[in-house]
Amino acid sequence: MARVLMLKCVLCGRTYREREVDYTCPHCGMDGTLDVLYDYDEIKKHFTRECLEKSRDFTQWRYRDILPVNDETNIQPLEVGFTPLYDSGVLAREYGAKKVYIKDDGRNPTASLKDRASAVGVARALDYGKNTIACSSTGNAASSMAGFAAVAGLKSFIFVPESAPEAKVAQLLIYGATVVLVKGNYEDAFNLSTAAIYKFGWYNRNCGINPYLVEGKKTCGLEIAEQLGWEAPDRIFIAVGDGCCISGLYKAFYDLKALGFIDRMPKLVGVQAAGSSPIYHAFKYHLPKVEFVKPDTLADSIAVGAPRNWAKALRAVRQTAGDMVTVTDEEILEAMKELARKTGVFGEPAGVTGFAGFKKMAKERYIGMDERIAIVVTGNGLKDIASARKAVAKPILVEPDINELLKRICC
Numbered sequence: 001m002a003r004v005l006m007l008k009c010v011l012c013g014r015t016y017r018e019r020e021v022d023y024t025c026p027h028c029g030m031d032g033t034l035d036v037l038y039d040y041d042e043i044k045k046h047f048t049r050e051c052l053e054k055s056r057d058f059t060q061w062r063y064r065d066i067l068p069v070n071d072e073t074n075i076q077p078l079e080v081g082f083t084p085l086y087d088s089g090v091l092a093r094e095y096g097a098k099k100v101y102i103k104d105d106g107r108n109p110t111a112s113l114k115d116r117a118s119a120v121g122v123a124r125a126l127d128y129g130k131n132t133i134a135c136s137s138t139g140n141a142a143s144s145m146a147g148f149a150a151v152a153g154l155k156s157f158i159f160v161p162e163s164a165p166e167a168k169v170a171q172l173l174i175y176g177a178t179v180v181l182v183k184g185n186y187e188d189a190f191n192l193s194t195a196a197i198y199k200f201g202w203y204n205r206n207c208g209i210n211p212y213l214v215e216g217k218k219t220c221g222l223e224i225a226e227q228l229g230w231e232a233p234d235r236i237f238i239a240v241g242d243g244c245c246i247s248g249l250y251k252a253f254y255d256l257k258a259l260g261f262i263d264r265m266p267k268l269v270g271v272q273a274a275g276s277s278p279i280y281h282a283f284k285y286h287l288p289k290v291e292f293v294k295p296d297t298l299a300d301s302i303a304v305g306a307p308r309n310w311a312k313a314l315r316a317v318r319q320t321a322g323d324m325v326t327v328t329d330e331e332i333l334e335a336m337k338e339l340a341r342k343t344g345v346f347g348e349p350a351g352v353t354g355f356a357g358f359k360k361m362a363k364e365r366y367i368g369m370d371e372r373i374a375i376v377v378t379g380n381g382l383k384d385i386a387s388a389r390k391a392v393a394k395p396i397l398v399e400p401d402i403n404e405l406l407k408r409i410c411c
């Protein structure tokens with residue numbers, strides 16, 4: 001387990017010791033999200049590529065030397081991470097790139113990338129001796145937290161918008177969480193959860209303010225680098241809502257560079273839904289901070305008008321000479337179909353938003369023929385069947401009669 005050297009505010013650069021502050025920088029308030037930094041020179045002495053080659057732990061815990069969990073016994077036995085990275089020759093040929101890799105994070109235990117963070121969040125809640133953990137969510141963070149909390153024997157309280165997809169709510173209830181459906185959007189759920197967490201003293205799993213959660217999400221980037229033989233791809237595309245996942249990718253490559261595992265960072269491309277794109281807007285117009293919007297997109301997981309991790313997300317894009325792009329709901333639905341049909345990977349709307357952004361940039365000729373691209377699919381399509389059904393035609397309904405069938409399927 002890694003000893004955290006310090007927490008550093010992404011806005012003002014002030015540093016804190018591990019338990020000196022709980023969540024964000026006291027000086028900068030909620031916007032002052034913190035980086036978790038380690039003693040890289042010390043870690044380098046025992047954490048090497050050779051050690052990883054010998055490791056038989058094919059979960060995210062193979063990177064425990066750079067994860068902020070203090071007590072190994074607080075790690076739950078669910079197999080999180082080490083999801084497949086598919087090399088899609090079909091997509092590379094179609095879009096004129098050297099390589100296109102699809103990282104299928106819908107293959108995690110509760111079917112989204114959020115498991116990486118929740119696994120760390122639950123371990124930290126146990127480290128702090130808490131018996132209850134809580135979060136606000138559009139559904140995925142919540143279902144993963146509920147799953148890991150259930151295994152750990154922790155109570156969980158979840159705040160989700162009333163409109164959360166049914167499958168995600170079902171996951172929460174099955175895992176035994178107390179589910180509060182909030183009459184409002186994700187921001188309303190976030191504000192209510194923050195007030196309740198403060199009042200009851202629960203552990204706060206909201207990744208937008210809890211610095212340790214992004215550390216869990218970074219394992220997705222660590223895996224991409226390892227699966228590509230410790231060479232960063234040229235660009236990585238990922239959906240952006242609160243901005244935590246893209247911040248996790250940035251931190252992965254930052255850590256790997258600090259440890260000497262890689263020598264250059266990939267360009268990170270954040271993709272937002274056109275109807276909910278405050279971080280894109282701040283990037284495009286060089287604003288010092290984001291302006292909140294009223295979100296409107298069918299990609300519920302990224303319907304985030306008031307993103308909490310905007311500062312880290314903007315840094316991830318700016319510091320890697322990356323980019324941001326927006327896609328419409330129609331482009332998202334089209335991407336959902338195309339990805340499933342060309343690679344077999346079925347993503348939920350936000351899950352395929354990174355792919356939709358890649359398609360758009362490739363069509364506008366921003367992708368070079370010599371580029372190696374990775375695209376993260378952040379959540380499984382079975383999480384939101386209603387949206388998937390919007391992307392496709394209706395099935396054929398027939399009487400059980402071969403003549404009727406022939407009439408219907410032979411033109």
Ligand SMILES: Cc1ncc(COP(=O)(O)O)c(C=O)c1O
Pocket residue numbers: 112114140141239240241242243244245246301302304348350351378379380
């Ligand atoms: C499936 C899925 N994709 C993308 C995102 C966006 O991640 P972030 O909010 O960390 O930017 C989320 C959750 O927020 C999600 O659940």
Ligand SMILES: N[C@@H](CCOP(=O)(O)O)C(=O)O
Pocket residue numbers: 114117136137138139140141142205206207208241242244300301302
């Ligand atoms: N859309 C996210 C929002 C919160 O997730 P977090 O991991 O960034 O806290 C979700 O899955 O609920």
